[in-house]
Amino acid sequence: MKLINFSIIAATTAFLFSCKTHQNIEVKHHNEKTHSVVHWDYTGANDPTHWSNITDEYLTCAGNSQSPINIEKELSKKHTGHNNLQLNYAKSLLDILNNGHTEEFVISKGNSLVFNNKTYQLKQFHMHTLSEHTVNGDHFPLEIHFVNKAEDGTYAVLSILLKEGKKSLFLDKYLAKFPKTEGEYKSDEILDINSVIPNTEHYYHYKGSFTTPPCTEVVDWIILQDNPTASKKQLTILHDLMHDNYRPIQKLNDRVISFQ
């Protein structure tokens, strides 16, 4: 019965995500700057094929180094150096925000990631159903993006691709608490962020963009090769809540994907 109620609420919520609502809210997504949102969406007149035409601010969405991309394992270049990724994530207080496009976990200060000797501060993480990146042409049912920002304004996004299997203990704890409508859930709980992160030894890396407008090309993408699981029931609840909030695959052009 609980599940049925949840689905009804989720469906109603999706219906209420009107253009007007988007224009009036302030969101923080990949781009951590707070700004009034010019309406964009995953379906309809303002779908991803039209993002670059919506406003001049979104022109970069038609750029040459866009994300997400498909990762062809056979074509990826082997990294010659040692693992250049170090996570300094710890426990954090959480606010969970439904910004109309995704469920976002806003992280308190004090969590950082070091990649190629550059330090980035973790700002938030959020989810996409299905995955945005594909591997050998296949989507995963869920992708989680950990958004880290350096002092110079560039970003490193750590991405986790989840597959269907045993239930996720992280989702088990938080799924019922995700806001169903735009607004913020103030959590009094503390999350050990490391409990959400799988093995970081092997990953793909390439240079790309935010996967949402304004699609700024300032992102080092680090996509972990280890794929944790979530149950079919958990994945269904998440998809009912967020629907298809993934951008289609973009052209690789002359970029190189390396793997570690």
Ligand SMILES: [Zn+2]
């Ligand atoms: Zn994302």
